[in-house]
Amino acid sequence: MRTNVSGIWAIGDCIGDPRAPKLAHVASTQGEVAVDVILGEDSKMDYDVVPNVVYTHPEVATVGLTEAQAKEKYPDAKSSRFSFKASGRALALGESDGLMKLVTAGPDPVADHTFSRVAQGFPAVVGREVKLSWPSEL
Numbered sequence: 001m002r003t004n005v006s007g008i009w010a011i012g013d014c015i016g017d018p019r020a021p022k023l024a025h026v027a028s029t030q031g032e033v034a035v036d037v038i039l040g041e042d043s044k045m046d047y048d049v050v051p052n053v054v055y056t057h058p059e060v061a062t063v064g065l066t067e068a069q070a071k072e073k074y075p076d077a078k079s080s081r082f083s084f085k086a087s088g089r090a091l092a093l094g095e096s097d098g099l100m101k102l103v104t105a106g107p108d109p110v111a112d113h114t115f116s117r118v119a120q121g122f123p124a125v126v127g128r129e130v131k132l133s134w135p136s137e138l
Helices: 024-038 067-073 088-093 121-133
Strands: 052-054 059-064 077-083 098-105 108-116
Touching: 067 077, 067 098, 067 108
Parallel strands: none
Antiparallel strands: 052 059, 059 108, 077 098, 098 108
């Protein structure tokens, strides 16, 4: 986010980083990272834990590695599925069709892929957990 002009920083779509999804919450976090660095903190933008949602019917929301990437990087990677038919929130909203797939490497979550009418909130929560407990070898 540091530009080639001393004292000038950039965030959001204009930085041209191919790893950076063009999303408002990404730009907001880039701004926080830029301020931290300006203040002398050791802060980096981690694009691997950016939650993403596609507003289709049903919604598709993801964060972290794909299941294939996780299995390639971590031999012990496993995936678990949770049906939204067992979700109180989904049942209360009358939207119990869908599922959440959580990918783990040992005890650590490395991805969440959710397919449901109420998908958008799940990767944000799991993304926070992924960031807090992301395996150190990443």
